[in-house]
Amino acid sequence: MVLFNLGGPDAPESVRPFLVNLFSDPAILRVPGFVRPWLAKLIAWRRTKPAQENYAVLGGKSPLRELTEEQGRNLEAVLREREPGTEWRSFVAMRYWHPMSDETVSAVQSWGADEVLLVPLYPQFSTTTTGSSITAWNDACAKAGLRVPTTALCCFHADEGYARSTARMVQEAYDKARAELPAEVPLRILFSAHGLPESIVKAGDPYQWQVESTVAAVIEHLTIPNLDSLVCYQSRVTPQKWIGPSTEDEIERAAKEKVAILISPIAFVSEHSETLVELDVEYREEADHLGIPGYFRVPAQNSDQGFILALADLVQRTRGSGRALCSFAGARQCPKQHGDCPHARAKVEQGAVQDAKLAKAA
Known part of the structure; x- marks a missing residue:
């Protein structure tokens, strides 16, 4: 392996x-x-x-x-x-x-x-x-x-076992956060994934569709009445337009609405700089500065059993x-419009090889 x-x-x-x-x-x-x-x-x-x-x-x-x-x-x-x-x-x-x-x-x-x-x-x-x-x-x-x-x-974006194990960690973090907050303070889950330039997605990359599919699969296993959640994207590094909404914008919106947030790093399965620094330090400082009533994070899976x-x-x-x-x-799981799905690419490459063989035989 x-x-x-x-x-x-x-x-x-x-x-x-x-x-x-x-x-x-x-x-x-x-x-x-x-x-x-x-x-x-x-x-x-x-x-x-x-x-x-x-x-x-x-x-x-x-x-x-x-x-x-x-x-x-x-x-x-x-x-x-x-x-x-x-x-x-x-x-x-x-x-x-x-x-x-x-x-x-x-x-x-x-x-x-x-x-x-x-x-x-x-x-x-x-x-x-x-x-x-x-x-x-x-x-x-x-x-x-x-x-x-x-x-x-x-x-494995919508694999049943992966979705179920991820949902358990989200549920545990949500229950812990909810217990620490006053009953009248709403709690929103931000499923935060690494962003991509919009041009890459428009060119056929299936990443955004798969991220949204992950979140849908995880939510199916949560037992949270009136769940308030959304998908957002972090770590923008170039000036071009990136897929959104951005995690930073959603933190700002939550502050204006006086909503506590629980961030789930939905595209990462190991702790690293974008969770331990970007989420735990930089975004937390921004949330505190904006006066968010509570800031919590779901841990990455690491070696969770x-x-x-x-x-x-x-x-x-x-x-x-x-x-x-x-x-x-x-x-293949990706809809047809995602031409950069590896199964679609493999099919195109296989067709090119077959065409070359036929041309050679002719």
């Missing part, structure tokens, strides 16, 4: 090269290739100091690698207990900092894997996250000559699917 995640700097001096890697990704910075390296370095230079300040709050580094490795060990333990005849091993492939795909491919080769499952720790598919990670993995495999049967799980069990179920179903590309339900 190869667990995909974003990655994060492991020391203050790693912040700038991490940012250069991030903005050098054509899936992130969608500009002509000859411009990208220079623009990536410029953006990284401008963002290094504020990013270092954020990571200083976390002790100078991101906790994401350690948390992801812990998730992998817990996942291994569950699967070994369920399938004692199968030798399971988890590896971590980070997209923008170590261990990155080339390092992980080498480790997988050294271990002698005869089958690989690609498991993104992004519940919702986006070309900027899971799509980019799969591309990087495939490129690293081609370069190293790793050729073993491989199955990729593309998404319910989440790990749901992930194990997903891994077993994916392995038994007989597909090279598998959603949580097997086949």
Whole structure:
């Protein structure tokens, strides 16, 4: 099992090269290739100091690698207990900092894997996250000559087990927050996901639709009368128009309406800078400044037992699917208009290969 995640700097001096890697990704910075390296370095230079300040709050580094490795060990333990005849091993492939795909491919080769499952720790598919990670993995495999049967799980945004385990954490946090608030103070849940430029979504990326599907699936498992909730998006980093509403705007609106808020980081399954700093420090300070009557947050899953069990179920179903590309339900889940769904892309690529073969035969 190869667990995909974003990655994060492991020391203050790693912040700038991490940012250069991030903005050098054509899936992130969608500009002509000859411009990208220079623009990536410029953006990284401008963002290094504020990013270092954020990571200083976390002790100078991101906790994401350690948390992801812990998730992998817990996942291994569950699967070994369920399938004692199968030798399971988890590896971590980070997209923008170590261990990155080339390092992980080498480790997988050294271990002698005869089958690989690609498991993104992004519940919702986006070309900027899971799509980019799969591309990087495939490129690293081609370069190293790793050729073993491989199955990729593309998404688990509305998986029953994932939705149920997430809802339990939301419900527990809601009940705790409700108990701390005066009865007359309303409480609103903000399901906050990382944002994307609107242009990427309009081009066919299914991320926003999948985020909204996640929230709908989670809400089905909540037992909250007259639930007040909405989906919003955080972490805007460029001046172009991003999908909304923004989390900051919703915090401001809640303050005006004298409503307490509970933020659920619905697109993250591990604590990192965007939860521990952006949500817990920056947004909390803004909420306090605006006079919100209560500010609470649902923790990320990390190695929550319910989440790990749901992930194990997903891994077993994916392995038994007989597909090279598998959603949580097997086949494609995204509506037709989302042309950047990986199943749609795979179909187009397969058609192109068949056309090339027919042309060659003719």
